[in-house]
Amino acid sequence: MPHLKTIEWVNDCARIIDQTALPLQLVYKDIRTAEDMFEAIKTLCVRGAPAIGVAAAFGLYLGIRDVPGSYTADAFNDELDKKADFLVSSRPTAVNLAWAIRRMKNTAHSSGPEIVEMKKALLAMAKRIMEEDRQMCLAIGKHGYELIKDYKAVLTHCNAAGLPQQNTAPALAPIYVAQEKGRIVRVYADETRPLLQGARITAFELMAAAFRSR
Numbered sequence: 001m002p003h004l005k006t007i008e009w010v011n012d013c014a015r016i017i018d019q020t021a022l023p024l025q026l027v028y029k030d031i032r033t034a035e036d037m038f039e040a041i042k043t044l045c046v047r048g049a050p051a052i053g054v055a056a057a058f059g060l061y062l063g064i065r066d067v068p069g070s071y072t073a074d075a076f077n078d079e080l081d082k083k084a085d086f087l088v089s090s091r092p093t094a095v096n097l098a099w100a101i102r103r104m105k106n107t108a109h110s111s112g113p114e115i116v117e118m119k120k121a122l123l124a125m126a127k128r129i130m131e132e133d134r135q136m137c138l139a140i141g142k143h144g145y146e147l148i149k150d151y152k153a154v155l156t157h158c159n160a161a162g163l164p165q166q167n168t169a170p171a172l173a174p175i176y177v178a179q180e181k182g183r184i185v186r187v188y189a190d191e192t193r194p195l196l197q198g199a200r201i202t203a204f205e206l207m208a209a210a211f212r213s214r
Contacts, residue, residue: 004208006051007058009127014058018045023204031055034063034083041090041097044195048159050133053096056087057126060104063087065119073113080108100129141173148174149183156202158192172202176209 004026007016014031020043021027029045031037037059040046046055063083067076084101091097104125111121148154154175178184187206191199 004205006046006048007054007130009058009123009130014055014062016040016046016055019047019201020045023200031059032062034059034087037062038087038090041087041094049094049096050137052091052094053100054126054130054133056090056097057100057104057129059087060084060101061119061122061126064122067115067119069115071115073115073118076112076115076118077109080105103129137170137173140170141177144170144174145177145181148178149181152184153186153188154184155188155190156198157190159197159201172205179209 004017005015007014009015011030014037016029016031018027018029018040029040031040037055041052041055041059046052060080060083063086064076064080067079071079084105088098088101104122107121107125108118111118156171156175175184175187189198189202189206191197
């Protein structure tokens with residue numbers, strides 16, 4: 001599997017790969033505020049449904065991280081709701097974004113009334129959402145391999161890479177498993193307009209994984 005990580009939590013911030021810079025440059029950005037995460041989602045620095053959901057979860061935590069401990073639980077939740085609505089507006093049509101935000105809000109509302117504990121619970125949930133997505137993709141790889149194991153070449157369409165899909169793509173996961181088993185030798189990655197996600201992102205990741213991509 002490739003070791004490129006779309007999103008990770010390091011040095012008390014969310015580190016993302018700027019997908020707008022690919023394939024010419026591999027650029028990492030450290031996101032420290034909800035406003036920065038809003039901009040990253042809106043400008044397609046981070047894209048793909050699962051990745052956007054994970055990004056939004058971390059963005060919401062970053063948005064309330066500095067709320068004073070003197071706040072009441074109600075005041076904290078009011079601030080949480082404002083940041084949540086703000087982040088959802090960055091990509092209103094992204095299903096995973098709204099889903100992740102709802103899950104984060106439910107976590108906060110059920111973990112009060114201590115502000116410190118609510119913050120801890122939100123960060124833990126953001127990390128959990130990220131790990132759940134990784135495990136889901138690994139499972140897809142294992143089961144999807146059975147569908148392609150007899151093929152020596154595969155065609156992908158549009159945004160198949162793990163970069164938009166948060167570390168391990170559902171579409172590429174079976175291919176990586178097949179690669180590990182010595183089955184797949186070639187992948188044809190076609191493009192998609194207007195952003196050429198296949199040509200830019202999928203092909204970039206496949207090359208990083210040492211595939212003979214076309």
